[in-house]
Amino acid sequence: MTTTTHEIHLASRPSGWPTDENFRLVETELPDPGPGQVLVRNTFLSVDPYMRGRMNDVKSYVPPFRLDAPLDGGAVGEVVASGDDAVSVGDTVLHQAGWREHALLDARAVRTVDTSRVPASAYLGVLGMPGLTAYVGLTRIAELKEGDAVLVSGAAGAVGSVAGQLARLLGASKVVGSAGSAEKVAWLTDELGFDAAVNYKDGPVGRLLKEHAPFDVYFDNVGGDHLEAAMFHLNDFGRVAACGAVAGYNDEQPTPGPRNMMMIVSKRLTLRGFIVSDHGDLAGEFYRRAGAWVAEGKLTYRETVVDGLDSTVGAFIDLLRGGNTGKMLVRLG
Secondary structure, X not given: OEEEEEEXXXXXXXXXXXOHHHEEEEEEEEEOOOOOEEEEEEEEEEOOOHHHHHOXXXXXXXOOOOEOOEOOEOEEEEEEEEOOOOOOOOOEEEEOEOOEOEEEEEHHHOXXXXXXXXXXXXXXXXXXXXXXXXXXXXXXXXXOOOOOEEEEOOXXXXXXXXXXXXXXXXXXXXEEEEEOOHHHHHHHHHOOOOOEEEEHHHOOHHHHHHHHOOEEEEEEOOOHHHHHHHHHHEEEEEEEEEOOOHHHOOOOXXXXXXXXXXXXXXXXXXXXXXOHHHHHHHHHHHHHHHHHXXXXXXOOOOEEEEEOHHHHHHHHHHHHOOOOOEXXXXXXX
16 A cells, blocks of 8 residues: 655755745655555654755755755654564654655664653754754853853754753853844743843844853854854853854855954964764763753743644745744644
């Protein structure tokens, strides 16, 4: 027998901001799983900023998405058929075949997750790749020390909101965030425990941060003017964990870099970029610590959820425009 299902293909490569025309909803047929395979009905799909880079045909740390083929990304779902004794029908699994309703996968490509204490969607956010990214950036890349003052850009996003909370749990003396609306600023300070936050749309971010400076660590999700401002407000020997530069992802021409690069020398700063997939050895430690913090209510999260596979493209574009608070997810019926 076969399963009739739908998936989203990359129809063309975006130039600048993606549009609906760059994607195509396709009906397809999947066979029953063979030996060592599982068929998964996806329940939640993740859309993430890094996916924009994979839509370009350029060499990077991961291959670009192929044209006229389904996109992929994090997803959780229910196993509906299994050809492997290690994975049972009814199991909830995490995998990388998102942007589709069903996925036929090797059993080795899925990880069974425990949904008795947290919902499945949490494994795409606070207990998933975004959470691990925040943990790696603070502990290994920035080498956060007790008493450090920490600045986080993109602080109301999936990674930034966890980074700010983890910084506090790991002993930071002060945590300041930058976000794009008054509502997000209030969420950071009233619910997540940030000491302060600024709305970068209220004026030059360097000026807005002045009253909260200086900082020892900057967790950078944005790049551009935020990186320039952070370098200006870092203490000597400050450290930058460069996670992303979403401010420039849709630029058609390269964005000029920060104008104060000499501060790297004069302040003896350390700027280090990282890709979370290079640090899988920290995953077990992160899941143990973060899982306990979530269970204890010390690490909280919010999800922005849209419904239906046909809403995935819109959710992705809205994510790039800052339309999410916390993790952006697509829920499938």
